[in-house]
Amino acid sequence: MKLFHFIILFIISNAALAQQDTAFILGKYINLQKGSESTDTRRIELKSDIDTTWYRWKERGYSFGFAPSKTPMYTTVNGILSTPYMIQVRGNAEERNKKRWGYHVFEGYAKDDKSRITMLVNKHIEMERPVAELYYYSTAYNHDETAYNWFKIGSDVRQHSFMFGRDKAIFFGSLKLTNALTLGSIGKEDISNTKPAGDDEQNAEKDAKYVNYKELKNGGDGTIFYDKDRDIVVIKIKGKWMKVAVEALPDGVEYGF
Numbered sequence: 253m254k255l256f257h258f259i260i261l262f263i264i265s266n267a268a269l270a271q272q273d274t275a276f277i278l279g280k281y282i283n284l285q286k287g288s289e290s291t292d293t294r295r296i297e298l299k300s301d302i303d304t305t306w307y308r309w310k311e312r313g314y315s316f317g318f319a320p321s322k323t324p325m326y327t328t329v330n331g332i333l334s335t336p337y338m339i340q341v342r343g344n345a346e347e348r349n350k351k352r353w354g355y356h357v358f359e360g361y362a363k364d365d366k367s368r369i370t371m372l373v374n375k376h377i378e379m380e381r382p383v384a385e386l387y388y389y390s391t392a393y394n395h396d397e398t399a400y401n402w403f404k405i406g407s408d409v410r411q412h413s414f415m416f417g418r419d420k421a422i423f424f425g426s427l428k429l430t431n432a433l434t435l436g437s438i439g440k441e442d443i444s445n446t447k448p449a450g451d452d453e454q455n456a457e458k459d460a461k462y463v464n465y466k467e468l469k470n471g472g473d474g475t476i477f478y479d480k481d482r483d484i485v486v487i488k489i490k491g492k493w494m495k496v497a498v499e500a501l502p503d504g505v506e507y508g509f
Contacts, residue, residue: 317352395452
């Protein structure tokens with residue numbers, strides 16, 4: 253009977269310890285937060301510890317853009333995450349350590365676990381407004397044009413829909429505008445035949461001038477732009493740039509804009 257009592261006591265003791273461990277885990281990592289002071293409601297919060305020795309921090313795809321001394325280890329849901337509600341990424345006081353560099357709100361990785369679709373917000377201000385950006389990045393870690401894959405919108409059918417790269421868009425379908433089409437207004441100050449040394453992000457303005465040169469030089473027949481230095485529209489036909497003939501408006505034709 254003593255042995256039996258010992259076994260029962262051992263089971264009860266271990267059950268109590270397990271219960272304490274469970275309570276600790278639930279309290280620290282799976283936490284029930286109170287909803288509001290006026291109601292008896294709860295919401296769930298999941299947490300991971302900060303650990304600078306975590307083996308994943310040695311991999312660039314995990315640590316790049318984060319401070320491991322301030323950023324918790326990745327929390328993994330080992331299964332399909334499904335919700336009838338939306339998924340939301342909120343702004344916060346520690347953007348730099350909760351979003352990659354403080355900008356990335358979504359990353360989806362391809363089979364190679366390096367190529368990724370990325371969505372980020374407010375990395376840049378362009379044309380006087382903050383920008384949200386979406387792109388498909390390749391396995392390289394730089395801002396060169398070749399580091400960006402095509403991002404396709406419309407369908408997954410080859411030779412159809414609309415593809416966007418870093419400096420070029422290819423439309424396999426027709427384009428219908430409900431407003432005006434404005435040609436590129438390009439002059440000598442907008443072109444450079446030499447690619448600047450260094451990172452394209454750091455040399456964005458100079459590199460954009462090289463992109464203009466490269467695309468106009470390599471553009472096939474039908475490439476068209478407005479030469480702002482000479483006030484003419486030019487088009488490439490059979491490999492040669494030619495002026496597009498224009499005329500003054502007919503008598504009696506005016507626009508109020």
